[in-house]
Amino acid sequence: MTRHRPDALGGRAAIVGIGATEFSKDSGRSELKLAVEAVHAALADAGLTPDDVDGLVTFTMDTNPEITVAQAAGIGELTYFSRVHYGGGAACATVQQAALAVATGLADVVVCYRAFNERSGRRFGAGVQQREPSAEGTALGWNLPFGLLTPASWVAMAAQRYLHAYGLTPDAFGHVAVTDRRHAARNPAAYFHGKPITLADHAASRWIVEPLRLLDCCQETDGAQALVVTSVERARDLPRPPAVITAAAQGAGRAQEQMTSFYRDDLTGLPEMNVVARQLWRTSGLTPADIDVAILYDHFTPFVLMQLEEFGFCDRGGAADFVAADTLPLNTHGGQLGEAYLHGMNGIAEAVRQLRGTSVNQAGTPAHTLVTAGTGVPTSGLVLGREG
Numbered sequence: 544m545t546r547h548r549p550d551a552l553g554g555r556a557a558i559v560g561i562g563a564t565e566f567s568k569d570s571g572r573s574e575l576k577l578a579v580e581a582v583h584a585a586l587a588d589a590g591l592t593p594d595d596v597d598g599l600v601t602f603t604m605d606t607n608p609e610i611t612v613a614q615a616a617g618i619g620e621l622t623y624f625s626r627v628h629y630g631g632g633a634a635c636a637t638v639q640q641a642a643l644a645v646a647t648g649l650a651d652v653v654v655c656y657r658a659f660n661e662r663s664g665r666r667f668g669a670g671v672q673q674r675e676p677s678a679e680g681t682a683l684g685w686n687l688p689f690g691l692l693t694p695a696s697w698v699a700m701a702a703q704r705y706l707h708a709y710g711l712t713p714d715a716f717g718h719v720a721v722t723d724r725r726h727a728a729r730n731p732a733a734y735f736h737g738k739p740i741t742l743a744d745h746a747a748s749r750w751i752v753e754p755l756r757l758l759d760c761c762q763e764t765d766g767a768q769a770l771v772v773t774s775v776e777r778a779r780d781l782p783r784p785p786a787v788i789t790a791a792a793q794g795a796g797r798a799q800e801q802m803t804s805f806y807r808d809d810l811t812g813l814p815e816m817n818v819v820a821r822q823l824w825r826t827s828g829l830t831p832a833d834i835d836v837a838i839l840y841d842h843f844t845p846f847v848l849m850q851l852e853e854f855g856f857c858d859r860g861g862a863a864d865f866v867a868a869d870t871l872p873l874n875t876h877g878g879q880l881g882e883a884y885l886h887g888m889n890g891i892a893e894a895v896r897q898l899r900g901t902s903v904n905q906a907g908t909p910a911h912t913l914v915t916a917g918t919g920v921p922t923s924g925l926v927l928g929r930e931g
Contacts, residue, residue, distance in 0.1 A: 547825075548825065549825045549826040549828075550790075550792075550822070550825075550826050552639070552642055552643060552646055552788070552790075552791060552826070553788065553789050553790045553791075553826045553827060553926075554775065554787060554788070554789060555642065555645070555646040555774065555775065555788070556641070556642035556645040556646055556772055556773065556774055556775065556787075556788050557772065557773065557774070557775050557778045557785035557786055557787045557788060557930070558638065558770050558771065558772055558785065558786040558788065558891070558895050558927065559589045559591075559771050559772070559773055559777075559778045559781050559783055559785050559786075560585040560586060560587075560588040560589025560590075560591065560769075560770065560771030560781075560783065561585055561588055561768075561769070561770055561771075561891075561892040561895050561896070562580075562581050562582070562583065562584025562585030562586070562587065562588050562768070562769050563581050563584060563732075563766065563767060563768045563769070563885075563889065563892065564577050564580050564581055564584075564658075564766045564767045564768075565732070565766065566732060566733070566734055566764050566765070566766040566882065566883035566885070566889075567662075567734075567764070567765050567766065568662045568663065568734075568763075568764070568765060569662065569663040569765060570660055570663060570765035570766065573660075574605075574606050574607055574658045574659055574660055574767075575606075575607050575611060575612070575615055575658070577658040577659075577660070577765070577766060577767035578605075578607045578612050578615075578616075578656050578658035578767050578769075579612065579615045579616045580767060581656055581658060581767035581768055581769035582612065582616045582618075582654055582656055582769045583616060584769065585654060585656075585769035585770060585771045586654070586769075586771060588771070588783065589771040589773075589781055589782075589783065590781045590782040590783070591652060591771065591781070593616050593617040593618045593619075594617075594618075594619060595651070595652045596613075596616075596618045596621075596652050596653070596654055597619075597620065597621055597622045597623065597650045597651055597652060597653075598621060598622065598623035598624065598641065598644050598645075598649070598650030598651075598652065598653030598654070599612060599613060599618070599621060599623075599624050599625075599653065599654055599655075599656070600623075600624070600625045600626070600627070600637045600638075600640045600641050600644075600653060600654075600655045600656075601625075601626055601627075601637065601655065601656050601657060602626060602627060602628075602630070602633045602634075602637070602657055602886065603626045603627065603628045603629075603633070604630055604659075604886075605626070605656075605657060605658065605659065606659070607656075607658055609621065609624040609626075610624070612656065621650075622649060622650050623644040623649045623650035623653060625637075625640045625644075627640060627923075628921070629801065629917070629920040629921045629922070630801075630886060630917055630920060631840060631842060631886040631887050631916055631917025631920070632815075632916050632917040632918070632920040632921050632922040632923060633886070633916060633917070633923065634657070634840070634886055634887030634888050634890070634891060634914075634916035634917065634923065635791065635887070635891065635914055635915065635916040635922075635923035635924050635925045636791075636793050636916065636923035637655035637657075637770075637888075638655055638770060638772060638788060638791060638891060638925055639788075639791035639792070639793065639923060639925070640653075640655075641653035641654075641655050641770075641772035642772055642788045642791055645772055645773055645774050646774075651773060651774070651777070652771065652772070652773045652777075653771075653772045653773070654769055654770070654771055654772075655769065655770045655772065655888070656767065656768070656769040656770075656888075657767065657768055657769075657885060657886050657888045658766070658767030658768075659765070659766075659767075659885075659886075660765045661763050661764055661765060661884060662762075662763040662764055662765050663765050679801070682800040682801065682803050683801075683803060685803070686803050686805075691803070693752070694802060694842065694843075694919075695751045695752045695755050695760055695843065696752045697802040697803050697919065698755065698802070698842075698843045698845060698846065698919060699751075699752040699753065699754065699755050700805055700810065701805075701810045701811070701845065701846075701849075701919075702716070702754050702755060702843070702845035703753070703754055704810040704811055705810070705811045705845055705848070705849065706754055708811045708860070709811070709859070709860030711860070711863065713746075713753075713754040713755075713756065713759075714742065714745070714746055715848070715863035716745075716754070716755075716756075716759050716844040716845055716848070716863070717742045717745035717746060717758070717844075718742070718863050718866040718867045719759075719841065719844040719847045719848065719866055719873075719880075720740065720745050720758045720759060720844055720880055721739075721740055721741065721742055721745060722866060722869070722873055722874065723841060723873075723874050723877050723878040723880040723881040724738065724739050724740045724758075724877065724880065724881045725739050726874060726875050726876060726877045726878070726881060726904045727739075727876070727877025727878070727880070727881025727882050728877075728881075729903055729904055730876055730877050730881070730882055730903045730904065731903070732876075732882060732883075733876070733877040733881050733882040733883070734762060734764065734881070734882065734883055735762075735877065735881045735882075740758060744758065745758045745759075755843060755844075755845070758844075758880075759843055759844040759845070760842075760843060760880075761841060761842045761843070761878075761879040761880050761884045762879070762880065762883070762884050763884055764883040764884040764885060766883055766885055766889075767885075768885050768888035768889050768891075768892055769888075770888070770891060770892065770895075772788075775787060775930065778930075779930075783899060784898065784899050784929070784930070785930055786894065786895040786898045786899070786912075786927040786928070786929075787927065787928050787929065787930050788925060788926075788927060789826075789827045789829075789911065789925075789926040789927060789928040790822070790823045790826035790827040790829075790925070790926040791823075791826075791923070791924070791925050791926075792818070792819045792822035792823050792826070792923060792924055793818075793819065793921065793922070793923045794815045794816060794817070794818030794819035794820075794822070794921065794922055794923070794924075795815050795818065795921035795922075796813075796814025796815040796817070796818060797814065799814075799815060799921060801919070801920045801921075802919040802920060804919070811849070811859070811860075812849055812852065812853060812859070813846065813849045813850060813853050813918050813919070813922075815918070815919075815920070815921055815922045816849070816850050816853045816854070816915065816918055816922055816924070817853045819915070819922060819923060819924040820853050820854045820855070820924070823913075823924055823925075823926050826926075827911075827926045827928075829911060829926060830855070831854055831855045831856045833910075833911055834856075834871070834911055834912070834913045834926075835872070835897075835906060835907070835909030835910055835911055835912065836871075836872045836873075836875060836894065836897045836906050836909045836912045836913070837851075837854075837856075837871055837872070837873050837874075837912070837913045838873075838874055838875070838876070838878075838890040838891070838893055838894050838912065838913065838914045838915070839851070839873065839874060839878075839890075839913075839914075839915050840879070840887050840890065840915045840916055840917050840918055840922075841874060841878040841879050841880050842879055842884070842917065842918075844880070846918040846919060847862075847866075847873075847874075848862035848863055848866070849862070849918070850915055850918060851865055851866070854913070856871060872897075872904075872906035872909075874890070874893075875893060875897065875902055875904040875905075875906060876889060876890065876892075876893035876896075876902070876903075876904070878890070886917065887914075887915075887916045887917060890914055890915075891914050891925065894912035894913075894914045894925070894927050895927065897909050897912050898912060898927060898928070898929055910928060910929055911926060911927070911928045912926070912927045912928075913925070913926055914926075914927065
């Protein structure tokens with residue numbers, strides 16, 4: 544059943560602190576150490592201490608249990624702890640979970656975190672190396688024997704169909720890569736700081752899995768990001784302007800699989816993100832015209848184009864031209880293509896910076912920012928806004 548009414552969560556909680564480690568290819572320390580550093584940085588940014596925290600939310604793929612992070616970070620009793628599934632699709636949902644806890648009184652201050660050594664340790668881009676039998680893994684069993692072993696190969700199937708359906712060439716994906724790298728070039732925290740690219744660079748980069756080139760694929764990163772969520776009322780007494788959670792949503796589509804939803808009637812869109820989009824618009828009362836900055840999950844460039852279309856920023860098949868026109872500030876931190884691949888959590892932090900007016904690629908004085916989480920999997924999204 545699809546929801547046809549707004550939910551009651553919007554406007555009841557806010558992000559009041561953001562903190563991260565450096566983003567690198569070899570952190571030289573444990574994932575637990577990274578998590579604690581990011582949590583402490585986010586709390587310091589919020590003007591709070593570990594003693595203020597009574598809730599923690601992370602991803603199922605995170606190796607740092609909530610109670611372990613609490614102990615290592617000096618946090619005491621927890622009244623709320625939660626993990627969200629489906630990799631990068633969980634990013635915005637961690638904030639939704641935190642907001643639900645705050646809005647219902649289950650916790651007062653909740654920290655969301657994600658930490659991994661994804662470059663020096665487990666590299667997701669290496670694909671499936673070994674997998675225990677499970678119901679969840681059944682769908683992959685139909686694809687792995689035929690060579691579809693990596694995330695790039697799974698996305699390439701949908702990307703090829705998208706190009707065919709709309710009469711496009713792989714060059715259409717280059718606009719996303721160039722935009723991200725332009726912003727990353729001006730961001731000192733980005734791995735590709737000072738390294739913009741051109742459409743010619745994109746077209747010259749080697750094939751990974753046709754129609755995806757190297758510059759269509761996000762990097763792999765070591766690092767951590769944390770976010771602090773509390774009530775809007777309490778946020779007024781804290782040092783930073785709050786980023787109010789205007790709307791938050793999760794979504795899974797019909798015939799949903801993890802990255803291999805190839806048996807849907809149409810492969811040219813992202814139904815899971817459409818579920819999220821409809822609920823965000825219902826709850827916020829906003830439309831695409833009200834969004835001042837969009838931070839869209841960019842593990843692969845084709846899915847950025849599809850997201851723009853699912854949210855209604857442009858017509859189907861028209862997203863490449865929309866990005867080329869540069870009418871909507873997009874991934875102003877450099878995205879996962881340019882800043883760091885951190886399962887989208889660094890994108891949420893950038894949306895907060897935009898509302899605070901502290902982004903290195905500040906887009907005026909935005910009133911509303913849109914953030915999305917991983918695509919091709921059950922996913923999530925946020926609309927963040929200024930108070931008042």
